[in-house]
Amino acid sequence: MNKRLCPFVMSIALGGLLTAQADCTFTLKGRIIDTEKHAVAFANIYVKELSQGVVADESGFFTIKNLCHQTYTLDMSHVECNHKTQQVHIDGNTEGVFELQHDVKVLQNVIIQSKRVQLTETQAHTQISGSDLEQKQGQNLGEMLRSIAGVSSLNVGSTISKPVVQGLHSDRVLILNNGVRQEGQQWGLDHAPEIDPFIADRISVVKGASAVKYGVGAIGGVILVEPRALRDTIGLGGEVNIQGASNGRMGILSSFLEGRNSLLGWRVQGTFKRGGNLMTPQYFLSNTGVLEANGSVMLDFRVKNVKNEVFFSHFYTEIGIFQDSHIGNTQDLLNAIARGKPAKDAEFTYTIARPAQRVQHDILKWKASIPTGDIGRLTLQAAGQYNHRKEYDFHRPNGRKYLTFDTVQIAFQMPSAQLRADWEHRPFKNWHGGLGTEGFYQLNNTYAGGLIPDFQQATAGIYWTERWRRYPSPFELEGGVRYDYRQLWVDSTRYGQQNKQFVYANISASVGAIYHIQKWGKLSFNLGTAWRSPNVNELFSDGVHHGNASFETGDPTLVPERALNGTLSLSIKTAHFEAEANVYQNHIQHFIYLSPDSVPRVTIRGVFPAFTYRQTDALLRGGDWTAKLKLTGGLWWTNAVSILFAHDQTNDSWLPLMPANRIEQGLKYEAESFKSLKNPFISTNIVVVSKQKHVPTKQNSDGTWSAQDYAEPPDGYVRVDAYAGFETHLGKLDAHFGLRITNLLNTQYRDYTDRFRYFADAQGRNISLSAKLIF
Amino acid sequence: MKSLNIAFILFLTTIFAFSACQKEDVTEEENINVVKMKVGSLSFAWSDTDGDGGAAPKIDTIRLTTSTTSDFSVVFEDGSVSPAKDLTTEIVAESNDHLLVFTPTGANLTFSSLSKDGNGKDFGQTGKIAVGAASTGSLQIILLHQPNKSATDPSKTGTQDRVVTFPVVVK
Structure with missing residues (x-):
């Protein structure tokens, strides 16, 4: 599971020992x-x-x-990191080896891998990389991450999916795309993160409040999407990924080409994805096609001793919105729920019709790493982003059909600029740490339709973190503090806000400790406090939120949320057993949520239940656990559990839209490599999701209680997924082949955190085949 | 430092490209925010010209005389512009895809001779209204989009584009 990056570099000096005659004397x-x-x-x-x-x-x-004339595999490990394997060729007759003995500069060339020092987080965190990641590629970010214990997804069908970390999502979870804070229209339930997961060779989830390192808003967690480092040897290389999936007849092509010469290292990457109408076990879902075309360029080069990195990425997607889910008012929604299935039978098509979304996201980043003498290293980063979201209704509000894409109903443009400077000092006594500052500016322009006013937002922050470790003491200690100042300008006649200014400023802090239990385990504790300022939609919404069939009213007097988050984690790693267990409590003061009003709102589209953004004290408590046990030979048993209780303290009620408890059980068989067939495996995973019983309720006129919702939460379900894969050679190419079957038994189910649950069943069986060629 | 300069120029160029990004032509939405029920020479309006939020809608009370029969028509307007723009013809042009549903509650009103669409099925933008004995109540008018007019109860199909409810007094 946790293939953490090994923070060290090994440099080998083959020194003073090579007598080059007899074997096994080196x-x-x-x-x-x-x-x-x-x-x-x-x-x-x-x-x-x-x-x-x-x-x-x-x-x-x-x-x-006593080494012989041969190649050896060295397995290096340290309590702070996992194993790192490196092959070393021992050959006494090699001249280069002799030179190393005397020449320190040449010696540096033997540095095998150079990666940034990453100290283990004291916070609970999980990483997907390597074959785990390969197995999940082709899905969107939300779907990829939901197999992690403590992580789930908030869906609008299977094409729009937002990651949920320990019950929190959207503006409460930050996403860092190659080190850049992703700034999209994250507030909407149907606004998925604009990220191509094929960019990443590692995706990490940091659970719990993480504001000190990552800034305002990170009260639920952080998701880090990290591309692999550019190749460090001179030459060319690349990868081609081809995937085909049965459901939606989706095809994906994603490839990259990379190289390095004496001046610079580079990579050009692109992904193209096309899928048509998806199928539930019984029927097609009309207009659920998707198209995605993404590209990125990454460069690194040195200017004297300054290491520069430039990254540009372009993301574009078109997503069809299931026609039945596009409702005009409450009655439409109740009709759809009563029907229990789509109104019209759909057929397969790749055509994306209205209603639909078209979203573009561009990121340009420049990062420079500058050594500051003997005392440390300065990193500067400048990034610009541009988010452009267009939403097309099925027809215009006056009832006219409007089937071409030449007029848009809702459109937002959001450019942002970020600047940050981080200075990391070299270890002083047993202290390692750094300080930094960050500036951020954002503009939102709604040029058609829209639910929120135009705004500008600027944030400045400063932080300092330190870490203490002294070998061989089993303890590590960590602490950090941060201050952020945010100013928001709103100028909108429509919303009765002429040139209004809002200022939010506050402190975030965290302390943590790790206790290393011999070689096999680690106990960590982290206590963090973080805050989030109210978002523009929470301050100024004033109208019908069509997706939710509700009239939503903002409140400009909302104050920032303040989270106090404690997590205790135990991780165990032995040859036969690996486990990670977390228990957490996240207390969020002034938690902003939609609270029902007693009087419904009358609009020209009928009467809607009214909700106002109000604040409460929320207490999110839970635990998550992942384990892997070797049963016999290559047979592993895997287990993951996610439990969450999200309580509304002020009203003594539950918070809505929280993921239900979940248990996953799996078996994985890793067979011996057979001739050119390497690392073959087959695995199955049984996902058991319980019914969400902890939902806000209301008392009916007859005295009974029911969910404060249009439909009761759906029943729990069991879904079986299966995977298989192997690696081999095709000529000179390395090739990886994979098979992924989700919903193997074609089970009919609906999930509480999927908005489509009102209208249709979840996606049926999907068989996906993938091939990855590495050259 | 040359490459560093190039990086800066690249960065600035793209920032410029961002800001110069094309704004697409957005035709101002025509929006029905007034529904008028015209009975004979009388006209009653349900209007919310500032959109869903903001000020509460203004709703006339439909006052009719007992035991009369008159022609009626339903008119849709965008009242946010001056003079108000009549959008009824656009709906009439797509009568096959629309249906007006009238539901009186408590008020003695009967609707008949509903106008037909291009396929000879009910459309209901005009027709006759018969007023019965003295009563008070309400009248709900629904403009349905893409209803299944062959269904046993077409009012349960399609999507509800406009739903307005007038108070009614019959004296």
Whole structure:
């Protein structure tokens, strides 16, 4: 599960030992250092071929004797990170090896991998990378992450999906796309993050309040979408991913080409995705096609000792909105629920008709890493983003049909600019840390329709974090503090807000500790406080939210939310058993939510239940757990549990739209490699989701209680997914093949956090085949 | 430092490209925010010219005389502009895709001779209204879009574009 990045670099000095005649008399002398070129003490180095290992000394030096003339696999590990495997060729007759002995500059060329030091988070966090990620690619970000314990998704069908971390989503969860805070129209339930997951070779979820490092808003968690580092050797390379899925007859092509010469490293990447109407176990869903065309360019180059990185990405999608879900008023919604299935039989088509969304998102980033003498390193980052969202109704509000895409009903343009400077100091005594500052400016222009006024927003922040660790003490301590100042300008006659200014400023802080339990475990605790200022829709909404069939009213007097979040985590890792367990409590003061009004609102489209954005004290408590146990040979049992209780303290009620409790059980069989067939596996996963019983309720006229909703939450369900895959060679190419079957048994079900549950069943069986060619 | 400059220029160019991004032509939405019920020479309006939020809608009370029969018509307008723009003809032009449903509650009103669409099915933009004995109540008018006019109860099909309810007094 947790393939954490190994924070150290190994540099090997094949020193003073190579007597080049007899076999098995060589000695390997090495030293383990981090990227700051400081020693990593007491790491374990295990030589697979010899089944023996050594421990590095306090300065990172180690010696392995009696090596033969051959290639060895070294498995390096340290309490702070997982294993890192590296092959080292021992050949006493090689001249280069002799040179290393005397030449320190050449020695540096033998640095095998150079990655940024990443200390283990004291917060609960999970990462998907490698074959786990490969298995999930092709889905959207929300769907990919929902297999992680504690993470679920808020869906509008299967094409629009937002990640939910421990019950929180949208503006309460930040998404960092290659280090840039993703700034889209995140407030809408039907606004999915504008990200191409094929950019990433690692996606991490940090659970709980994380404002100190990532800024205002991160009261629920952070999702980091990280591309692989550019290749570090001179030459060309690339990858082609081809995927086909049965449901929606979706085809995906995603590839990249990368290279490095003496001047710069580069990568050009692109993804194209096309899918048609999706099918539930019994019927097609009309107008649920999707089209996506994304591209990105990444460059890195050095100017003297300044390392520069430039990243540009373009994301474009067209999403059809299931026609039955596009309702005019409350009665339409009640009619749809009463029908229980779509009004009209649909057929398969790739054509995307109205209602639909077209969304574009561009990011341009420049990052420079500048050494500041012996005392540390300064990183500067400038980023610009442009988000353009267009929503097309089925017909115009006056009832005329309007079937071409030449007029848009709702359109937002949102450019943002970010500047940040982070200075990391080199370890001083046993302290490692840094400070930084961040500035941010954003403009929102609604040029058609819209539910929110135009606004401008500027934020400035400053932070300082420190970490203490002294080998071999099992304790690590961490603390950080941050201050942010945010100003919001709204100028809108329509919303009765002429040139209004709102100022929000506050402090975020966190403390954490890790206790390393021998070699096999780690106990972490983190306590963090973070805040989020009210969003424009929460301040100024004034109209019918069609997706929800409700009249929503904002409140300009809302105050920021304040979260106090505590998490206790235990992680265990042995050869036969791996587990990660978290228990958490997130208390959010002034939690902003839609609270029902007693009087409904009369509009020309009929009478709508009215809701006003109000504040309450919310208490989110829960636990999540992931485990992996080796049963026998290559057979593993996997298990994941997510439990959440989201309580509205002020009203002694439950919070709406929270994910139901979930248990996943799986079996995975990893077979021995067979001839050219490498790492073959087959696995199955049974997802059990309970009925969400903790929902806000209302008392009916006959005295009974029912959900404060148009329909009761759907029943729980069991869904079976299956996977298989292997790696092989096709000529000179490395090839990975994968099979993913979601909803293997074609089970009919509806999920509480899917808005389509009012209208139709969830997606039926989907068989997806993928091939990845690496050259 | 040359490459650094290039990076800066690249960055600025794209920022410029962002700001210069084309604004597409958005025709101002024509929006029905007034529904008028015309009975004989009388006219009663349901109007919310500032849109859904803001000021509450202004709703006339339909006052009719007992035991009379008159022609009626329903008129749709955009009252946010001056003079108000009549949008009824656009709905009449798409009569096949529209249906007006009249539901009196408590008031003694009977609707007949509803106007037909291009396929000879009910449309209901005009017709006759028969007023019965003295009563008070309400009249709901629904403008349905894409109803299934062959259904047993077409009023339960399609989407409800406009739904207005007038108070009614019959004296």
